[in-house]
Amino acid sequence: MTVKIRSACSADAPALSRICLLTADAGKSAEHLHDYPELPGLVWALPYVELPTTWGFVMESDGKVVGYIVGSKDTPTYETYARTHRWPALSQQYPPEAMRQPADQSYAALLTNFRVLPKTTLDFASAHIHIDILPSYQGQGWGRRLIEHAFEYLQHQDVDGVWLITNPRNVAAGAFYRKMGFESIPGSPENHLGLRFAEMEC
16 A cells, blocks of 8 residues: 655545545544535535635545645635635525535535634634544554644745644544644633644654
8 A cells, every 4th residue: 555645636626525524523424414415525625725825735545535634824814715705605505494414504504604713713823724534544643644744834834833623522633633732722612722833842
C-alpha cells in the first residue's frame, strides 16, 4: 500500500463528499441517517475546494482518496462569502420542510441560518481546519501527518495558529487533538480547540 499526501483540487470533490458522509456521525458512517447523503459534504468539505481563502490536502492510497484536511486561512472572509454566495442557493435547494430525516433537517436548518462563531474563537486565530480520514486508515499516524503537513503550509502563508470544533460525542478525536497540542479556547465552548504554532513542541 502506497500512501501520499498531495494538494486537494476540485476533481477531488466526490471523494471528499463521500469521506465526509462516512465519518459524519461522530467519526462513524452517517449513511443510515440521510435521505440526502450529499448534505454533510456540501457543508463541511466541498466549500474548501471551491471558495476563497480556502486550502486543502488529501491523503491518497493507491490512487484513491482516503482522507483529507481542509480549512480557511481567513475564516471571517470565508464565512461572509459563504453566507452571500453559497448558503442561500443551497437553502433553496434543500428546504427544511422537505426533509424527513432529523439529520437532513438539521443540515437544512444550518444552510438557512448558518452558525455564528464566538468572538473569542475568531480572536484566537483567523484560520480553522477540518480533518476526516476513513476508519480503515485511522490509528496509523496519518492524522498527525496530515496536520503536520497542513501546519507547515500554513506557517509559510504567515498564519500563526488555527482552531477547530470537535463533536463532543467523538471522544477519541478530542483526545487526539489535545495530544497534538490543541487546547480549549478561553471564553469559547469547550469543544472549540485552538493551537498557536509558536507554542508547538519541536
